[in-house]
Amino acid sequence: MEFTEVMETVGTAVDASGVAVMVVGAVIGSAGFLRRLAAREELTGSYRRYRQGLGRAILLGLEFLVAGDIIRTVAISPTYTSVGVLAVIVAVRTFLSFSLEVELEGRWPWQKRRRAQEPG
Structure with a gap:
């Protein structure tokens, strides 16, 4: 196997990992959201947590996809x-x-986190 074939395979594997991260994150997030709905938790808070979990999975998956593109290019x-x-x-x-x-x-991303309760 030549170097370019190996790098193409590695890049494809990293891309597949990125897609897998997004799919697994979506499945886990959806299952948690449905579990919270079944437990009759507050809808607004459950939905916010669902979106945050899904967004984090997408962000991580995007990082893998960028890495795969860099490797191949x-x-x-x-x-x-x-x-x-x-x-x-x-x-x-x-x-x-x-x-x-x-x-x-x-x-x-470059801003500092806000504190939950500012004193005073």
């Missing part, structure tokens, strides 16, 4: 065109990651 075909396509893909996924982070945490 840099190791297999490092042309200006492929690097440009990779840059666009990374930019779109980074935007999605930032958007999800803002949605989940209510703040930009």
Whole structure:
């Protein structure tokens, strides 16, 4: 097996891991949400926790997908065109990651966490 074939296989395996993370996260999050609904927990809080869990699974899966793209682009075909396509893909996924982070945490990733109760 040649180097490019190995890198293509590794990149595909990392991509598959990213998809698996998202699917498993969605299944686990959905099961937890349904369990909380069956236990008659508050709908608003249950829904918020469901969205946060699902968002975290998507963020982690996106990180794997970006890693797979980097492996394939840099190791297999490092042309200006492929690097440009990779840059666009990374930019779109980074935007999605930032958007999800803002949605989940209510703040930009570089901002400090707010304390639950500010004194005074």
